[in-house]
Amino acid sequence: MSSSNAWYLRCGPEDVGESAVLVGDRGRVLLAADLLDDAVILNEDRGLTTATGYHEGQRITVSAFGMGAPIAAVVMHELAGLGVRRFVRLGTVMTLGETQLGELVVAHGAVRGESTSASYLPVEFPAVPDFPLTAQLERSVAAAGVPTRSGIFATYDGFYTDMFETGFGSRPVAERYEALARVGVVAADMETSALLVAARALGVAAGSLCLASVSGADNSKMEHSARVAAEAELLRAGFDALATSAAAADPTPVPAA
Numbered sequence: 326m327s328s329s330n331a332w333y334l335r336c337g338p339e340d341v342g343e344s345a346v347l348v349g350d351r352g353r354v355l356l357a358a359d360l361l362d363d364a365v366i367l368n369e370d371r372g373l374t375t376a377t378g379y380h381e382g383q384r385i386t387v388s389a390f391g392m393g394a395p396i397a398a399v400v401m402h403e404l405a406g407l408g409v410r411r412f413v414r415l416g417t418v419m420t421l422g423e424t425q426l427g428e429l430v431v432a433h434g435a436v437r438g439e440s441t442s443a444s445y446l447p448v449e450f451p452a453v454p455d456f457p458l459t460a461q462l463e464r465s466v467a468a469a470g471v472p473t474r475s476g477i478f479a480t481y482d483g484f485y486t487d488m489f490e491t492g493f494g495s496r497p498v499a500e501r502y503e504a505l506a507r508v509g510v511v512a513a514d515m516e517t518s519a520l521l522v523a524a525r526a527l528g529v530a531a532g533s534l535c536l537a538s539v540s541g542a543d544n545s546k547m548e549h550s551a552r553v554a555a556e557a558e559l560l561r562a563g564f565d566a567l568a569t570s571a572a573a574a575d576p577t578p579v580p581a582a
């Protein structure tokens with residue numbers, strides 16, 4: 326490892342690819358390491374498990390941040406500092422509107438209901454993904470043949486205040502979700518808008534592709550085995566999009582490690 330290690334990720338520029346996947350659950354990094362070629366686990370400090378491997382000859386780093394926008398932005402910021410140029414968030418979301426459990430959902434933008442993005446750019450700035458990377462995500466999901474949908478996400482900080490009706494939020498959740506669904510919001514999560522804005526500030530490309538795993542209408546969840554299978558599809562589609570985008574940006578074949 327190099328002497329220019331990132332503060333929390335504790336790895337250096339030579340340890341990461343130009344493409345990265347950001348996941349919440351560290352178990353998804355271990356699943357990703359199984360799906361990638363020649364994967365190496367780099368770090369498990371603070372649960373920020375990070376691995377680098379290859380997909381279609383392209384080097385891809387996968388990092389887990391746990392939950393929430395502040396730490397997701399820390400991980401993106403450190404990876405960008407190490408030289409990562411394109412990011413895809415591969416996570417889970419809650420359904421809004423017509424979105425069905427089990428669908429893979431591509432973000433065309435996100436409502437900035439979290440606070441982290443304002444530390445990067447003022448609230449007037451839109452949370453929008455990189456458009457070529459997003460178009461590639463849509464092609465990769467379509468090629469995988471899994472049910473898919475694209476639309477606007479809404480991102481929040483408060484799991485038990487903004488996303489679930491517990492009586493502690495400042496506004497009824499169902500009322501807000503219905504208003505958002507009426508104007509085309511298809512999913513809610515806790516990181517997408519922060520990552521899209523941070524990426525614009527950091528000068529890197531970012532997109533978000535997530536599995537709709539929890540219903541925003543009644544809080545029902547996908548059954549465990551179906552969810553595990555769908556998460557593998559999610560990772561494969563994300564890897565395919567990143568590898569295709571990397572190959573288009575630099576047509577020189579990358580030798581395996």
Ligand SMILES: O=P(O)(O)O[C@H]1O[C@H](CO)[C@@H](O)[C@H]1O
Pocket residue numbers: 348349350391392393415416417418484514515516
């Ligand atoms: O599936 P991951 O990537 O963890 O993402 C989602 O799951 C967590 C909440 O259950 C939040 O981090 C949310 O955005």
Ligand SMILES: O=c1cc[nH]c(=O)[nH]1
Pocket residue numbers: 417418419488513514515538539
């Ligand atoms: O309930 C959920 C499910 C996925 N993602 C979230 O942020 N919340």
